[in-house]
Amino acid sequence: MSTIETVRPHAVDRAAAPLLPVVGGDLRVPLLDGSTVRFANLDHAATAPALAAVAERVARVLPFSGSVHRGAGLPSQVASALYEAARRSIGAALGARADDLVVLTRNTTDATNLLASAVPGEVVTLDLEHHANLLPWARAAGHRCVAHAATVDETLERLDAELARRPAALLALTGASNVTGELLPVERAAAIAHAHGARLFVDAAQLAPHRAIDLVALGADYLALSGHKLYAPYGSGVLVGRRDWLDAAEPYLAGGGAVREVATPRVPGTPAAGVARTTTVDWATGPARHEGGTPNLVGAVAIAAAFEVLGALEDDALEAHEEALRRRVLDGLADVDGVETLRVWEGEGEAIGVVAFAVEGYAPGLVGAYLSAEHGIGVRDGRFCAHPLLTRFGRPEGALRASFGVASRAEDADRLVEALRRLVDEGPRHAYCETPGGWVPEHDTRDLAAWTGLDLGLDAATPATRAPCGNG
Known part of the structure; x- marks a missing residue:
């Protein structure tokens, strides 16, 4: 594969x-007034578009x-070599230890569930986690959720006290909040966990696309991430970490490739031709133990390529790019009455390119529909699969989240601020209604199939809404 040269951003602004080209970076979307506009994708925290270089590699x-x-043919041999090369490349990009396993999964949720099936004891988390770092631990021997405090230091003190009160096998922590983008002090949390005999798992779904990761420097024992947030949306994720728990666990996905030997010996005392037979299995160790079935070659190659491209950026390029955009939005929204930005720890610490906010007097879903239908801006609305945190914020109905990436630009940030200013000053130009599928514009005549030129399996002239409004 080709070597990717270091990319140096413009020094002025x-x-x-955009920092890097992505597939669909210049996509134009239809608005309710019949015009089209370049889509401002401010939803990278949910799914990021494929980097152009990643799509080319695929x-x-x-x-x-x-x-x-599986197979003696040359394509099978090449595919096998590419798959294992991608595994090694991903491990190197994450600073994996020599004896760590790199298991290729579907996504972060899948990777976390895999680790949950292997943890030999109780798990401690914070209440600010994504559901993917809360729900899987119910499978472990026990799960304790610690409420975050008013400051980072007090939150760490609570974790320290809980682990001292009752030992746990694992402390599971996000590297960056999927709601607010705030970075968590992973290194300090690792020291606390290790001091109490626990290991540390880092949910790096949000961290990996925005910061370089060194597993050893972080002090993490396990780490999971998703390709679809890392500009490689081809259906793969990663779990990397210490071998012993994973080799001792039951195979996560039983099937071909996860075994050394399978036999069905006859049960003693039964007729030789009978059906009373047992199945004995000698399971594989290493990554193969948990990768039953034919793996996702394209997904693995895509993640490795994404790490290669991002790693070729100048050291602070991505961080500076996203912080400039984040600051541009925060400064702009500070002058818009009725818009509140949300943080876990007010005024503390760094954050990735994410801004969470709410607009007084408007349901989050309505604001999201308005931004899309009238301004061609895509944000996330709802509770972000982090219900406990939104409840702590006093917003059980949800909020909105704008998130930036390598293809974002100043124009996107400015369009968001201006659209929200217009909403507060003038209200939406069109009527919206709430349906079982979410908020949608009334009388939306935009045709998704005609716009995309794709067979979407919809009725003719289906509007660009999640469900039609009722009562005409």
Whole structure:
């Protein structure tokens, strides 16, 4: 594969232009008034578009698609080599230890569930976590959720006290909040966990696309991430970490490739031709133990390529680019009456390119629909799969989140601020209603199938809404 040269951003304004090209970066979307506008994608925290270089790498690999670890044909041999090369590349990008396992999964949720099936004891988390770092631990021997405090220091003190009160096998912590983007003090949390004999798991779904990761420097024992947030939306994720728990656990996905030997010996005392047979299995160790079935070659190659591209950026380029955009939005919204920005710890610490906010007098879903239908801006609305945190914020109905990435630009930030200013000053130009599928514009005549040119499996002239409004 080609070597990717270091990319140096413009020195004058790192927010002015995209940092890297992505697939669909110049996509134009139809508005309710019949015009079109370049789509301002401010929803990278949910799913990021594919980097152009990642899509190109995938296109180069597709002609050699074959059955990974299965087949004597040359494409199968190439596919197997590419898959294992991607595994090694991902491990190196994350600073994995020599004896760590790099298991390729579907996404962060899948990776976390895998680790949850292997934890030999209780798990402690904070209440600010994404559901993917809360719900899987119910499978462990026990799960305790610690309420975050008013400051970072007090929150760490609570974790320290809880682990001292009753030991746990694992402390599970997000690297960056999926709601507010705030970075958590992973290194300090690792020291606390290790002091009490626990290991540390880092949910890096939000951290990995925005910061370089060194597993050893972080002090993390396990880490999970998703390709679809890392500009590699091809259906793969990663769990990397210490071998012993994973080798001792029951296989996460039983099937071909996860075994050394399978036999069905006859049960003693039954007829030789009978059906009373047992199944004995000698399970594999290492990554194969948990990767039953044919793996996702394209997904693995895409994640490795994404790390390669992002790693070629100048050291502070991505951080500076996103912070400039984040600051641009925060400064702009500070002058818009009725818009409140949300943080876990007010005024403390760094954050990735995420801004969470609410607009007084408007349901989050209505604001999201308005931004999309009237301004061509995509944000996330709702509770972000973090219900406990939104409840702590006093917003059980949810909020809104704008999130930036390598393809974001200053114009996107400015359009968001101006659209919210218009909403507060003038209200929406069109009527909206709430349906079982969410808030949508009334009388929306935009045709998704015609716009995309794709067969979406919808009725003819289906509008660009999640569900039609009732009562005409």
